[in-house]
Amino acid sequence: MAEFERIAAAAGHDMSELEAGHIATAFLRVGNIHSLRWWMSHAAEMARAKRLQSFDHFGGRARLWQGVHDRGEAYIFAGERLKALDVERMVEHFPARLKVVSARNIELAADAVLDVSATAEDWEVGTREELYTLFNVGTLTIGPGARVVVEGNVFTMVVQHLDVRESGGREIGQDNYHIGILPTPHPVDSRLSGPLDGPSGSAGSDGQPGRDGKALQFRASIFGPAAAHPVAKIDCDGQDGANGLNGQAGRRGRTGGMCKTAEISIRAFAASSGPLKVFCQAGQGGRGGQGGKAGDGGRGGNAGRGGYQHDNLFGKAGNGGHGGDGGGGGNGGNGGISSNVFVSCPSDQVHLVTVKALESQGGPPGQGGAAGKGGMPGNGVQASAAASCGLSGRPGASGLGGRGRPKARMHINEILEP
Structure with a gap:
């Protein structure tokens, strides 16, 4: 049985439907890593052996669970020998989730996009679950500007006959490729949740105004306006305005x-095929959230006049409250990480394959929040009793930009491309 038919049959796809031009999709559970290797790697053993050196750059991850994951992928795609302890630790992550897409013939019209990604919604699992996709094609024709993309899956594509209907044209890049190995469409942090960009900090509340000093109240009498009751001088002082709160x-x-x-x-x-462009870049980190604006200081209370009707007891005006400090801007998120991408084709047609990977970009920093303004003083009855304005706060410091991450390692016929 030929390779295309063998894969389609193993996935349970109906061959008559495929021959009629339909695309078949199966969602499978794969019981162990040995079976997963059968599905995901279709390279010759000699080719796998040459790939081993591409899995030697994980550094300190080797001792962590991520190291077990890395060695599992090295076994699948490069024939790395597995330790019994690693196999035991992998058991809890099986059965793996595999999407298999088969098509006898696909013709992508100009500018068409075929996304074959498996998603968390397909399986009703969390976004951190590892998902696998196998795209099994007899003949694939890619029209000008058309592309096949996969987002954030461990991905295998087996094409028996490929025809790229496009000449060399523009240089390969983010908006010009035929096969895109793209990042998960969601962040991957384990300690944070929510959107990719950091939310802004809450604004600080303004300080409350100070209470005005008490003043004489008058009542009518047969002799004219008369003081209703005396006011002690201490009660004539306006209170200071409260300080504004800091932004978050x-x-x-x-x-x-x-x-x-x-x-x-x-x-x-195909004999007339144009060059194939394969592109890979992990996702940019999220923007840091803007710091919250600080609250302004409250206005000082006005001074009042106290004593009896003919006394001259004047209170002091209240000072304005101090403005709060602006909240610091959040740091930008780090760019996503990338893995290996292996492209193989007949040696006499290798000139038809062009690959490009770009480093992921760190997210821009969040700006610091604005400072709160100092509150205005209250009005005094005498110039000597004038109060002072509150001091303005300090603006928040901006965050730091996120770090970029190294680009994927792209290989053509097991040779690492620069």
Whole structure:
């Protein structure tokens, strides 16, 4: 049985439907890593052996669970020998979730986009669950500007016959490619939740105005206006305005989505095919949240006049409250991480494959929040009793930009491309 038919049959796809031009999709649970290797890697053993050196750059991850994950992928795609302890630790992550898409013939019209990604919604699982996709195609024709994309899956693509209906044209890049190994469309932090960009900090409340000093109240009498009751001088003082509250800090941006390992096997190009462009870049980190604006200081209370009707007891005006400090801007999130991408084709057609990977970008920092203004003083009855304005607060410091992450390692026929 030929390779296309073998994969389609194993996935349970109806061959008569495929021959009629339909695209078949199956969602499978794969019981162990050995079975997963059968589905996900279709390279020759010699090719796998040459890939081993591409899995030697994980550094300190080797001792963590991520190291177990890395060694599992090295086993699947590069024939790494697995330790019994690693196999035991992987058990809780199986059965794995695999989406298999088969099509006998696909013709992508100009500018069409075919997204074959498995999503968390397909499986009703959390967004951190590892998902696998296998795209099994007999003949694939890619029209000008058309593309096949996968977002954040461990991805395998097996094409028996590929025809790119486009000449060289523009340089490969973010908006010009035929196969895109793209990041998960969601952040991947384990310690943060919510949107990619950090929310802004809450604004600080303004300070309450100071109470005005008490003043004489008059009543009518047969002799004219008369003091209703005396007011003690201490009660004539206006109170100081309250200080404005500080703005809250903006939250840092989350880490950008990751690009995962991919294997693209092209068994033959059409004689008239143009060059194939394969692109990969992990997601940009989220923007840091803006710091919250600080509250303004409250206005000081006005002075009052006290004593009896003919006394001259004047209170002091209240000072204005101090403005609060602006909240600090959140740091930008780090760019997403990338893995290996392996592209294979007949050696005499290798000139038809162009690959490009870009480093992921860190998120921009959040700006610091504005300072609160000092409150105005209250009005005094005498110039000597004048009060002072409150001091303005300090603006919040801006956050730091997120860090970018290294680009994916792109290989053509097991040779690492620069």
